[in-house]
Amino acid sequence: MITIENGTILYGKDIGAIKANIVIDEGIITEITKNKVNSGKKIDASGSIIAPAFINSHVHTGDSIARDIGDGKSIDEIVKPPNGLKHRILNKTPPEMIINEMRQSMKDMLATGTTTFVDFREGGLDGIKLIEEASKGIPIRKIVLGRDDSFYDKEIRKSEIKRITKTLLKSCDGIGLSGFGEIRDEVAQLITKTCKKHGKISAIHVAEHEKVQKESVKSTGKSEVARAVEANFNILVHVTAPIGNDLELISKSESSVVCCPRSNGSLSVGIPPIMDLIKHKINVLLGTDNIMFNSPNMLREMEYALKVTRGNYREYFSPLELFKTATKNAVKAFNLNNGCIEEGKIADIIIVEEISKNPVLSIINRTEVKDFKYLIKEGNIVSKKVV
Numbered sequence: 001m002i003t004i005e006n007g008t009i010l011y012g013k014d015i016g017a018i019k020a021n022i023v024i025d026e027g028i029i030t031e032i033t034k035n036k037v038n039s040g041k042k043i044d045a046s047g048s049i050i051a052p053a054f055i056n057s058h059v060h061t062g063d064s065i066a067r068d069i070g071d072g073k074s075i076d077e078i079v080k081p082p083n084g085l086k087h088r089i090l091n092k093t094p095p096e097m098i099i100n101e102m103r104q105s106m107k108d109m110l111a112t113g114t115t116t117f118v119d120f121r122e123g124g125l126d127g128i129k130l131i132e133e134a135s136k137g138i139p140i141r142k143i144v145l146g147r148d149d150s151f152y153d154k155e156i157r158k159s160e161i162k163r164i165t166k167t168l169l170k171s172c173d174g175i176g177l178s179g180f181g182e183i184r185d186e187v188a189q190l191i192t193k194t195c196k197k198h199g200k201i202s203a204i205h206v207a208e209h210e211k212v213q214k215e216s217v218k219s220t221g222k223s224e225v226a227r228a229v230e231a232n233f234n235i236l237v238h239v240t241a242p243i244g245n246d247l248e249l250i251s252k253s254e255s256s257v258v259c260c261p262r263s264n265g266s267l268s269v270g271i272p273p274i275m276d277l278i279k280h281k282i283n284v285l286l287g288t289d290n291i292m293f294n295s296p297n298m299l300r301e302m303e304y305a306l307k308v309t310r311g312n313y314r315e316y317f318s319p320l321e322l323f324k325t326a327t328k329n330a331v332k333a334f335n336l337n338n339g340c341i342e343e344g345k346i347a348d349i350i351i352v353e354e355i356s357k358n359p360v361l362s363i364i365n366r367t368e369v370k371d372f373k374y375l376i377k378e379g380n381i382v383s384k385k386v387v
């Protein structure tokens with residue numbers, strides 16, 4: 001049992017600041033009370049902010065091996081499967097090296113307050129095995145979305161797609177596809193249907209930039225977003241360049257959207273329309289995307305996202321709304337029980353120095369690794385040694 005005392009808690013689904021004590025028992029937040037608690041190990045959180053640990057809703061840990069390689073090349077040259085620079089590097093790198101770099105990225109995530117990440121894992125079953133190996137002994141929660149190169153095969157039979165998808169799903173949490181540029185609609189639909197049947201997550205990159213949207217309309221008469229909504233994907237990654245009634249279509253669907261502002265900035269493809277997505281009542285999440293061109297640091301992602309969005313709209317954008325994209329909004333999308341500080345929730349919590357009197361902005365604007373006092377994952381204090 002742990003009791004956290006005297007801190008400012010960013011409490012509940014509204015992330016409102018309150019002063020109270022938190023009791024954690026067997027990994028679960030069992031009590032939040034203004035009264036004094038006289039049991040368990042005590043953590044004095046005076047002068048600290050207690051917040052939900054972050055959920056990074058979109059990462060590719062596999063390209064940790066290629067940090068900052070290819071800068072200045074086009075998006076297709078860098079990441080488009082199967083022959084983009086990233087895929088060529090991955091193909092010629094020994095698995096042990098890939099595993100080591102993936103491990104380092106997971107440690108980087110813990111060191112910056114992330115306890116859950118959603119990895120888009122390339123390379124079929126072998127790729128999934130790599131992340132299983134890489135994450136051994138690291139106290140981080142991973143949601144692994146696999147894919148297989150056969151999905152790009154124009155000749156492949158439907159029964160074969162179904163078989164491969166089912167096999168993958170036995171070892172991971174869902175399927176994460178690179179995009180409609182590489183696969184046919186009927187393959188996408190078969191994959192989402194199979195995921196749904198097995199209670200797994202389906203995700204795809206869409207509308208990352210204008211060119212892919214134009215190509216989609218030219219070849220099918222529909223935007224990538226329309227095709228993804230029609231196929232019933234749970235998670236749409238990017239939606240940086242929506243067209244026509246794309247946002248209305250998403251708002252009528254069950255899909256959540258993961259925005260990756262630093263990734264879009266790195267690749268010179270735009271700024272995600274986060275405020276428009278929120279105005280359309282779409283569930284917005286935040287991800288750091290390829291480690292090849294971004295550190296998996298949600299603090300950096302949040303600060304960039306807040307300021308580039310204000311600059312883009314020339315309008316005030318609430319830090320609180322943004323903070324939710326890195327925490328509680330992911331709860332619904334991935335069916336999690338962490339992501340906010342409430343009784344009954346899993347205790348995934350950060351305790352950081354209170355640097356300014358605005359707790360949410362204090363975290364987004366000012367928190368550095370040195371300001372972390374504790375990281376708690378499922379009620380366990382993650383030791384500095386692990387990180």
Ligand SMILES: [Zn+2]
Binds near residue numbers: 058120237289290
């Ligand atoms: Zn991605």
